Amino acid sequence: MTEHSTEETTAPLASVTRLPVPATAPEAPAPDAKVLDSARAVLADRLDTVDLKKAEKVDLDTVDLDAPLIPAWMKTPEGWAAWSGVFYRARRRGFRRWVRRQKTTHGHVPAFGRGTRRAHDWVVGFEGVRVESAAHTAHLATREARAAARTARYTPRLLGSKKELAVKASEKATKAAEEAVLLHKKAKKDRNRVRNLRGAAVYGPACAAIGGGYAGAGWLGATAGAITTFGAGAFAGRKPYTDDTDWTTDWRSLGDGDRMSAPMLDQSFRAARVIGNDENLRVVQMPMLDATGAWNTVLDLPPGVPAKKAMRAADELASAFGVEEAQVTITKRGRSGRIELHVTKELPFSEKGKTGGPLLALEAAANFWGPIAIGPDVRGLAVSISVVERSGLVGGEPGAGKSASGNVILLAAALDPRVILVLADGKGGGDLEPFEPLCECFEGEADPEAFYELLKEQVADMKARYALLKKLGKRKVTEELANAYPLLRQKLIWVDELMFYTTDEEYGKKITKLLRNLVSRGRAAGIITFCATQKPGSDVVDTSLRDLLSIRWALRCTTPEASDTILGKGAAASGYNAKTIQSEMRGAGLLWSEGSNPRLVRADYYTDEQVEELLRRATEWRRKAGTLPSAPASLADQLRAKGGDDAVLLAALADIFAHRQEDARAKARAAGASEEKAAEAVVDWLPGSVLIEDLKEAGHTVTAERLGALVVRTDADKTKRAWEGSRVAGYPLARVMATITDRFGLTA
Structure with missing residues (x-):
């Protein structure tokens, strides 16, 4: 037990009252002198000074620590004085607040x-x-x-x-x-x-x-x-009137803050001329607010009024509700005369959306045979599609978000090691370049001739797939067959800016014919084709090809006709018009997959850093699965594959120039040069003595005569240049490359 000294070596403690155990307590410092002075001033006329040194001793080790601690000085006259001073000031402040409140709606009057x-x-x-x-x-x-x-x-x-x-x-x-x-x-x-x-x-x-x-x-x-x-x-009358309870307030519309009700719906649909003046709607599901503050209700139109009439009048209904047309979403619900009305509080997808999506949470490979998460709809619900035996078309005006929308599907395919990627970038701008290491075939130069050759290879692959299916006695590729036979793995053909390829004078019609063949016949063979372009009109995409693309995603368009070229003729008249998508709603579009009506969906946005991270995962998973495409062989490797002493020696020369080039750039970076300046460090000439020395270090026995006989130089090539304080003759890189091309027909 801890013993407390009873000698008064410090300031005395006030007496302490403990309930229920009476005991002695150690002495504590006296209360604040300023508090006591204030208390004495308040009750100076009737209080006497109390000697606080006379304190009862309490052994705290024997005290019940769960009991309330009440200082004894609080029960002294000066303690009561301190409390009364606090009470007086609190009441005075409360009175002042009461006086100020009288001028507001919370006042007593x-x-x-x-x-x-x-x-x-x-x-x-x-x-x-x-x-x-x-x-x-x-x-x-x-x-x-x-x-x-x-x-x-x-x-x-x-x-x-x-x-x-x-x-x-x-x-x-x-x-x-x-x-x-x-x-x-x-x-x-x-x-x-x-x-x-x-x-x-x-x-x-x-x-x-x-x-x-x-x-x-x-x-x-x-x-x-x-x-x-x-x-x-x-x-x-203590509670003031609010917007919900004040019957005298004359709200005009939803845009002004009014609540959605059955009378208001009747009035709005009459104003939009969807129903007659003597007709009423039947409310199936009462208007309710969801978690985002949007109004949602299910209505039955009067007999004889189809749902598409209300969907065509979305603009008029938005005007009656006092909101933007993009805030009103009308969809069919079960039967022709029943609709579901959704009115958002603010313009949907106008706020800056959060980056990333469900693909970032994957801890294992994705499954491209299953549903693919696209993004949220206007209600915040996640939307998924299946691309098995499907093909797709993504269209919209420049800046509508086609690249970000396409990344959702491309990343899902890349994260499945079983999927074969075949990509063609008609822009040649590098949007698809990060996917190139994962592609079996890649056309990134916007070359119609190269794309035509690529498509011919894919048609040949499709025929080989059907030959194997016929041999197996199967009609189409399934996930089990794809897992059992590598030839039948899913293949995604993605064509960006299709307009550039199909409008080429020489190869445009040939490309359209091959694409139509792949889209119409390739689905059962496990080949999925997606095309993206700005305006897929008949002059860009032949209608015989466009009508075969079953998944349509119409991003923001400038005209209803442009929207109809993506979603199909008559879609805008039925209430599905991508022109209503505002410019602030980047990445949002009307997604129409088979078996459902178009839905306004915003694609999940992945930043460049997140795309790089996902592609690193995809590369690792494909490497483990053994499906990572081999990188193109370097010029030196191609020469070694040719065989022969001359080819091997030329390959060594190509490697020496490449290593010297990397060393020069590394020195530039070490000296503080930027990447652009470092890239300008070019090694296009080396002395003959340096080349012979490097060749000997690499294990090649070569003399100056042998090197001169292999790489024949002109008189201009033999001109001496400065090298480490002297002038010597050497070999230009261009002459070495020309020798390789002349002897073996290879280029860098």
Whole structure:
């Protein structure tokens, strides 16, 4: 047990009260002198100084630490003085806040006004509506009774039966009028009785408080009763009116903050001329707000009104709702006359979307045979598509986000080691260049002739696939067959900027014919073709090819006709118009895959760094799976493959120039030069002695005569150049390359 000294070597401790265990406590420093001085100043007229040195000793080791600790000095007069000072200042600040609040809607006077109005509205109630209705009915009935009585009076008795019928009609009308008048009187009586009861419940206590106070204590009591009444009224009106509860506020539309309701929907659809003035919508699912603040509801149109009429009127409905057309999404729901209406709070996809997507979370290879995550729709729901036995077309104006949208599909294919990639970049801009190391075939120079040759190779591969399928007795490639036979692995052919290839005068029609062959026949053979272009019109893509592409993704377009060239003729008239996509909605487009209506989807955006990271994973997974395409053989390797002493010696010369080039650039970087400056360091000439020395270090036995006989130089090539302080003769790199081309037909 810890022993506490009882000697007063430091400032004395105040007495401490511990419940429930009484014990002695060690001495503690006295309370703050400023606090005590303030307390003494407040209660100077009735407080005496207390000697705090007389403190009860407490052994803290024997005290129940779960019990509340209450300093004893708080129970002294000076402690009470300190507390009263704090209480006084808190009340004074509270009074100041109360005074400031009186000028706002939370003040007592505005609150009393609201409470009075609410109480009066409750007293009045809704019974007046019944009285007015009964009065209207009574007026009509009495008018008909007077008309029937007049007809009966002036009908001659000579008419016989007509006179009797008129009298009977008059009596019947009179009886109906009397009943209507009685009902009116009863309604008035019931209204007055209910109002009197409510009035007594509301105004009785107030009158009793004021009157009783005056009778008991005169005007002072009446004032107290009035203050009590005022307080009760202020309490009843303590909550100000809000947009949701204020019936007097005249909101105009959803864009102004109004709530979506059935009457508003009827009014908006009438204003858009979707339904007639005497028709109403049937609400299947009441309007509700989702997590993003968007309104969503399911409606049944009147009989005979198809859903496409509402979808075509999206612009008019947006105007009636007070929002942009892109904020309104109308889709069919189960049957022709039922629609689902979705109105977003703000323009969808206008905010800067988060980068990345589900592919970054993959810890193992992707499965291109399964669904591919594309991105979220306007409701934030993830959208996926399947490309098995499909083909696709991605189109939109420049800057709409085709490259970022295409990356979603390309990355999914790259992350599946089983998929063979064949890419062609009609722009030649390098968008597809990061995928080149993973491609079996790659055309990045925007060369129509090279692309034509590439397509011929793919057609030959398609024929070989069908030959194997026929041998196996199968009709089409499945995932099991693709896993069992490497020849039947899935193949993705991606063509960027198709317009450049198909509009070529010499090869355009040939390319279109080969593509049509691949798209129409290659799907069952496991070949998937996707084309991307800015405007896939009939002058760019032949309709016989375009109509075969089953997946359509229309990004922002400038005209409805341009949208129809992607989604198909009549899509814009049916309410699917990519022209409505705003310029702020980059990467968003109408995605139409087989079996569904077009949906507005925004592709997941992967930054350049994220693309590089995913491609590194894809490279590693393909290397482990053994499906990583081999890199093109270098010029030196091609020479060695030719065989022969001359080819091997020329290969060594090519390697020496390449190594010297890399050394020169490394020295430039070490000296602080930028990458651009380092790239300018070119080694295009080396002395003969240096070449012979490097060749000997590489294990080749060569003399100057042998080297001169192999690489024949002109007189200009033999001109001496400066080298390490002297002038020597050497061999230009261009002459070595010319020798390789002349002897073996190879180029760098």
